[in-house]
Amino acid sequence: PLSGLDHVLMIVAVSAWAGAMSRQGRLLVATCLALFVAAGALLPALAAGPALEAAIALTVVGSGLLLAMGRRWPLGATLLPCSQ
Numbered sequence: 001p002l003s004g005l006d007h008v009l010m011i012v013a014v015s016a017w018a019g020a021m022s023r024q025g026r027l028l029v030a031t032c033l034a035l036f037v038a039a040g041a042l043l044p045a046l047a048a049g050p051a052l053e054a055a056i057a058l059t060v061v062g063s064g065l066l067l068a069m070g071r072r073w074p075l076g077a078t079l080l081p082c083s084q
Contacts, residue, residue: 006056013063025075 011033018029040052 006060009060
């Protein structure tokens, strides 16, 4: 994950987003990030290929937009993808 620019940008975006949260929020975001990275590591074995890269690119763009808006989202909304 550290060899592609999109992966590095995503890690930076999530880190910047978590940095604006409380300590509890940062821990929860870090946990969700670890879970999604683990799930993403398994996807190439399922031959997700181009769809996986497109999903990563969309996530980077979405995270950049959220950071650019500068809005503080409620912790529940932040962790919604992790709770499903």
